[in-house]
């Protein structure tokens with residue numbers, strides 16, 4: 230079908246929850262996407278931070294092909310390959326233990342089960358973490374919030390209130406929408422589930438006041454270390470540290486929503502590690518399986534133990550296909566030292582963006598970058614449209630803010646190519 234035919238069909242039969250850009254992508258390779266007319270584009274959005282190894286990476290494609298042929302899905306009633314491996318690897322990464330993660334990935338490749346078990350073992354003085362697999366970020370957060378409430382009920386202070394930050398984003402289900410403190414997204418859908426309280430990001434006084442008033446009713450603080458959808462706003466380290474302190478003092482848990490910032494994008498396995506804070510629960514999705522839908526809730530084993538059989542579930546979560554893709558993706562990210570790579574290329578990219586005309590501020594960490602444009606630049610959505618015409622896929626989170634979430638395979642040459650396009654567009 231032609232692009233116009235495809236567009237006609239989509240417009241007529243697909244719900245209009247998105248305003249789509251006027252392009253149909255049909256294939257991709259590395260940093261490049263190809264449209265229906267054969268034209269190439271440089272991809273600095275990566276399917277909203279999903280395709281972390283770019284398009285068509287052989288490690289991901291190979292794992293998906295092999296797993297699809299072997300076995301696609303059997304449900305969580307059974308043991309399968311790769312599920313335990315991915316969870317063990319996430320435990321190493323949750324401890325920011327890249328040496329241990331690397332040894333574990335080598336053990337996977339050796340095919341020696343005893344070596345895998347030895348490498349997976351939680352080292353002396355380290356935490357053990359356990360994972361629940363979901364299909365998306367919203368579902369990962371659902372699992373995290375349910376776990377926080379359950380832990381409070383079974384082992385903690387019995388509270389059920391979750392403190393969330395204004396401008397945050399946690400998903401589109403009713404519960405995650407209730408946690409997403411943005412009127413723009415919430416208003417049409419009220420009444421929303423209760424048990425949520427809003428705090429202004431980085432306002433330590435307001436946070437302290439919330440704890441003074443609600444104290445033991447609070448079972449969790451949930452935050453994005455770097456708010457993504459609001460326009461890439463990193464939290465202050467002091468605020469995150471105080472949130473951890475206050476919530477632990479009250480007997481609750483800290484949930485870090487790492488769906489966008491997590492898994493090496495910011496130069497660390499998990500973005501909250503930039504702030505020297507160890508949370509109790511972390512939510513993952515987007516890049517975790519290199520493009521295959523998957524999510525995960527990763528919790529300190531002591532907290533995770535609150536879940537008993539029957540408390541939570543998912544038909545598709547942690548399917549054979551998803552965990553095979555996740556193991557291949559995460560192994561490649563560890564092997565290729567993509568944390569350091571994201572840090573280095575991201576630092577370079579931030580400098581280059583800051584030197585562009587009309588750019589007034591660049592924020593973020595690693596390869597999660599946002600930049601604010603001045604009034605004269607016009608609407609950022611128009612800038613995105615012009616960039617697309619000029620051959621680059623980027624994104625706007627607001628009228629004056631551009632967002633970049635490129636694949637982590639992005640090189641300085643790719644950045645240079647993007648900067649040239651952006652210079653002409655701006």
Ligand SMILES: *Cc1c(COP(=O)(O)O)cnc(C)c1O
Nearest residue numbers: 365366367398399400457488489
């Ligand atoms: C994208 C995102 C979500 C929601 O993930 P879905 O897979 O769309 O449900 C949740 N939290 C953050 C921080 C996100 O960026």
